[in-house]
Amino acid sequence: MSALKTTQSLLEYQCASFQCTTQCTTQCTTQCTTQCTTQCTTRRPWRKILNTTDPTDPTDSTASTGLNKSRFALARIGSVGIGVPPRVLLNSDMEKLVETSDQWIQERTGIKQRHIVDPGVTCSDLGAIAAMDAINKAGLTPADIELIIVATSTPDMMLPATACLVQNKIGAKNAWGFDLSIACSGFLYAMQVGVQFVATGAHKNVLVIGMDVMSSIIDYTDRQTCIIFGDGGGAAIIQPSASEEDGCFLDFLYEVDGSGGDYLCIPGGGSLHPPTHETIDNRMHYLKQDGPVVFKFATKRMPEICVRLLQRNNLTGADIDLFVPHQANLRIIKSAVDRLGLPMEKVIVNIDQYGNTTAGTLPLALDSAIKQGRLKKGDLVLFAAMGAGLSAGAALMRWGY
Numbered sequence: 164m165s166a167l168k169t170t171q172s173l174l175e176y177q178c179a180s181f182q183c184t185t186q187c188t189t190q191c192t193t194q195c196t197t198q199c200t201t202q203c204t205t206r207r208p209w210r211k212i213l214n215t216t217d218p219t220d221p222t223d224s225t226a227s228t229g230l231n232k233s234r235f236a237l238a239r240i241g242s243v244g245i246g247v248p249p250r251v252l253l254n255s256d257m258e259k260l261v262e263t264s265d266q267w268i269q270e271r272t273g274i275k276q277r278h279i280v281d282p283g284v285t286c287s288d289l290g291a292i293a294a295m296d297a298i299n300k301a302g303l304t305p306a307d308i309e310l311i312i313v314a315t316s317t318p319d320m321m322l323p324a325t326a327c328l329v330q331n332k333i334g335a336k337n338a339w340g341f342d343l344s345i346a347c348s349g350f351l352y353a354m355q356v357g358v359q360f361v362a363t364g365a366h367k368n369v370l371v372i373g374m375d376v377m378s379s380i381i382d383y384t385d386r387q388t389c390i391i392f393g394d395g396g397g398a399a400i401i402q403p404s405a406s407e408e409d410g411c412f413l414d415f416l417y418e419v420d421g422s423g424g425d426y427l428c429i430p431g432g433g434s435l436h437p438p439t440h441e442t443i444d445n446r447m448h449y450l451k452q453d454g455p456v457v458f459k460f461a462t463k464r465m466p467e468i469c470v471r472l473l474q475r476n477n478l479t480g481a482d483i484d485l486f487v488p489h490q491a492n493l494r495i496i497k498s499a500v501d502r503l504g505l506p507m508e509k510v511i512v513n514i515d516q517y518g519n520t521t522a523g524t525l526p527l528a529l530d531s532a533i534k535q536g537r538l539k540k541g542d543l544v545l546f547a548a549m550g551a552g553l554s555a556g557a558a559l560m561r562w563g564y
């Protein structure tokens with residue numbers, strides 16, 4: 164796939180989504196670059212970003228760089244690190260906690276084991292380990308990090324932000340940071356936020372962490388949830404990309420449907436039900452889910468958003484070299500894989516080892532892909548996520564190393 168193919172499809176999408184005239188939208192499907200630019204004068208700044216540069220145009224913000232690519236393509240993943248607690252909870256251990264069986268868990272979820280923290284180990288502890296792993300692999304020092312974004316639903320405390328705690332633990336004295344909360348979709352959403360800070364030229368090294376200590380919010384008497392989740396996650400450093408060969412992001416697509424919020428939530432402890440003896444007695448501080456409803460959402464919306472992202476980039480599943488999906492349930496992954504028409508050899512699955520680590524699954528899956536030698540320079544990678552919100556997302560990137 165060429166960079167031009169991607170650029171053209173982005174143009175088509177922009178025209179449609181930014182409500183240009185019907186005439187323009189029609190023309191965009193075939194002749195976007197020339198005809199649309201003329202007609203959609205009000206959208207010109209967007210088009211100039213996504214279109215080829217025009218060194219003679221003083222309004223063209225990309226002209227000085229000489230780069231011919233979308234804003235997303237100005238950023239890449241420079242390295243990936245992980246933070247996983249060593250202690251393992253096997254399915255046979257779950258059998259001692261709730262009425263379940265290794266066979267049921269494996270057949271219904273694909274999970275064999277999950278990692279669980281020892282008492283006192285926090286999200287920022289694991290985040291700092293993942294951060295240092297990524298920083299070392301990128302050949303950087305903590306002082307090089309300018310921004311830290313932590314995607315998590317299990318912060319050490321409600322405040323301060325876990326990003327501040329990680330900043331202090333790793334000694335990233337030049338970094339600012341914040342947390343981002345969108346549960347299992349967190350790492351994917353945080354990646355785009357990080358990409359935009361790099362693409363605008365604001366920062367050169369952005370540390371994006373996806374990390375959860377799910378054992379801190381899991382009710383180990385609820386067999387429907389406790390068998391699924393584990394602790395851990397990872398980090399990626401987002402850096403400027405000089406060219407598509409260097410690796411770069413290509414496109415992102417997200418959706419949320421807040422009407423499904425009750426199906427996967429922690430009802431107590433927030434401003435709706437501040438903690439009281441009653442909320443604790445009613446176990447409202449634990450994660451609650453309607454498994455079958457979430458399952459249905461995931462099997463429908465995760466593949467759908469992938470297909471939409473592929474289509475607007477003139478791609479199909481056949482173009483994808485590696486699919487990195489959120490690890491919620493092996494059956495959810497397989498249904499997305501079927502819908503995309505992908506062979507399982509092109510799919511990263513490590514849910515058997517880690518369970519669902521919420522914001523941690525995607526960096527852990529990327530790490531597995533790298534360690535298994537499943538990623539090579541130039542590969543087209545499709546990410547997919549879904550989770551509480553309800554939320555979903557997909558991203559496309561060209562792998563650079």
Ligand SMILES: CC(C)(COP(=O)(O)OP(=O)(O)OC[C@H]1O[C@@H](n2cnc3c(N)ncnc32)[C@H](O)[C@@H]1OP(=O)(O)O)[C@@H](O)C(=O)NCCC(=O)NCCS
Nearest residue numbers: 263264267271347386387390454455457458491492549550
């Ligand atoms: C939770 C989930 C694994 C349950 O699997 P399922 O096939 O949908 O199972 P159901 O909830 O329909 O339950 C089927 C039966 O298994 C039982 N069951 C549920 N959990 C069980 C467990 N851990 N062990 C044994 N039996 C279990 C149920 O009680 C039910 O029994 P019944 O038929 O006698 O009533 C599945 O719904 C799921 O993965 N949902 C998505 C959850 C998710 O991804 N959450 C995170 C989103 S990021």
